[in-house]
Amino acid sequence: MTVEPKGRVSAVDAKSFAQLIAFAPFAFHASIALRDTGILACLDEAGRDGLTLAEIAGATGLSEYSVSVLVDIGRDLGIVEETPAGFALGTVGHFLLHDEMTRVNMDFTRDLAYRALPHLEASVRSQRPAGLATLGPWETIYEGLASLPEPARSSWLRFDHFHSDRAFHHLLPLVFASSPRHIMDVGANTGRWALKCLAHDPDVRLSLVDLPAQLDLARRSIEHAGWSDRVRYHPANLLEQGAWLPEGADVIWMSQFLDCFSESEVARILQAAVAAMDSSTRLYIVELFPDRQRFEAARFSLNATSLYFTCIANGNSRMYPYRAFRGLVEDAGLQVTLEKDLAPSGHTVLQCRTATS
């Protein structure tokens, strides 16, 4: 029942798991249908005794036939359980129904990734995000974020925010322990971390760096909050020849930013950061590393997210393994002065200084 077969598995188990893969899109859409037709909700309400097919049909307005095909595969997947009376909510079904992370991941897969994923093979062959054409006429998803069609846009934003926001309350005390006066948020995205910082400390100033379109979204949020006088904006594409970062920040912040770039691009961005740092500047890098996760499912989810980068986002970046990433940091002339895994969100924060400091 775990994601990964442990050690040497039997041939029967492996052949069984191969069928789960072979019919995986059936399992996916059956799960969506069980959730979105209200079957799981009515089973949840009914409690341990469960409901008969006829009762589920009555509660959802579906035919008994429709209920039967969904609950039968749902039972194979642990989403529902058989009871003497009929069917009850299973443990996996509980998470499909109530767990925010599961819902966010599932909607992201359905609304943003599903139609694009058949282009994964073309993407790995070309190292271009061949699936992106199913969403819009862009070279990378970053150019298109502001104009993504619905429901892809909302599901992308919920996915993006969910997997960053839940680390914020662990990160704020860590960053503000040294009372920084000026934080440069590189890859400020829609400005959510910046708003947290501005709210946390009324004296801190922020510089936000991102692509112009992204920065417009951030600017709007910050104007709306009434904090414009404490924020500067540096629209920049750090991949362009001669791109640079302003000097003078106490803290340079890169949260779930570097995973949007290829290894050689990460190296160039880190060099730009080093050039903007002096001996007192702290660079914080926050990432989700597949090889630092406690749970197999978390590692699997991150490795799936890498395929989103491959097939949809930009064709050449990924959720980096810690070991490879740490090498890039050191090669840039940075010294990791603090390293902390944040449970349960799975993020790792690296505090770095220039190696000569």
Added chain:
Amino acid sequence: MTVEPKGRVSAVDAKSFAQLIAFAPFAFHASIALRDTGILACLDEAGRDGLTLAEIAGATGLSEYSVSVLVDIGRDLGIVEETPAGFALGTVGHFLLHDEMTRVNMDFTRDLAYRALPHLEASVRSQRPAGLATLGPWETIYEGLASLPEPARSSWLRFDHFHSDRAFHHLLPLVFASSPRHIMDVGANTGRWALKCLAHDPDVRLSLVDLPAQLDLARRSIEHAGWSDRVRYHPANLLEQGAWLPEGADVIWMSQFLDCFSESEVARILQAAVAAMDSSTRLYIVELFPDRQRFEAARFSLNATSLYFTCIANGNSRMYPYRAFRGLVEDAGLQVTLEKDLAPSGHTVLQCRTATS
């Protein structure tokens, strides 16, 4: 690692399995890409020591980046295994590469079902095969089989034939034990079972019943084999008012036919069969019943196949559970005189006579 969580599973395991479902389409296409880019084949050749990322890249012409994103999720799924040197073929990967059933199921899912499955929810709400529109402008898939676009058509045929053909060599001696002179094959499909019978016994005659378009395919195969003088054709839609079956056969044969109909339609077809039977006629029904499978994966595969009927084929049929199906047989006035499960194909054959005989 099995398809179904056993009994009460821990919350961690269930949440983990929920992520496998949430990212299932990623797992599916990563598996396809691992297979079809040649990564699995080169690992298979390399043996237990495995290959480094650079060696896999060299062997497949992919970049190391592309190889890395695929093998990392492949490792989570047991498709590849980590070795001291790099990566080797995992047990699940062995089946993706070498097992005919796994390949047939996977290609069916990719080529026929994938684009249709997002319409599953609409299908269960309407009891119409809402996904079929992604393949062609038909009411049911049976009208469109002869003109399905490629590669959907070839993958459908391979799926259909694989899951029926492998029972044939068990079924032939069973049916011919009573030396029938005249077999009526109801739902003759493309004629493969008829050809087996004609080859098995040079004296047997066959009557083939199916929709006109299907029967044309069967007729072509039989003409090609030179057996036209031993075969009669009865084009018929058994759902039409007043439809009937010719009398006089020693054996009426319905193999993986009744799963194409709703419960009330099955009842009507069985009544038509009873009307064509006398006290010596044997009716053989061959089906794959989810609740008679020895392996969880087989049950899961059949329950997934039911969703193909729901979403793509006709909107109202399924792989019936044995218990429900047996009731339909008895309600039609039939007596089950022999019942046999065929391992390892998973088929069950029911020999029936009229209850009054």
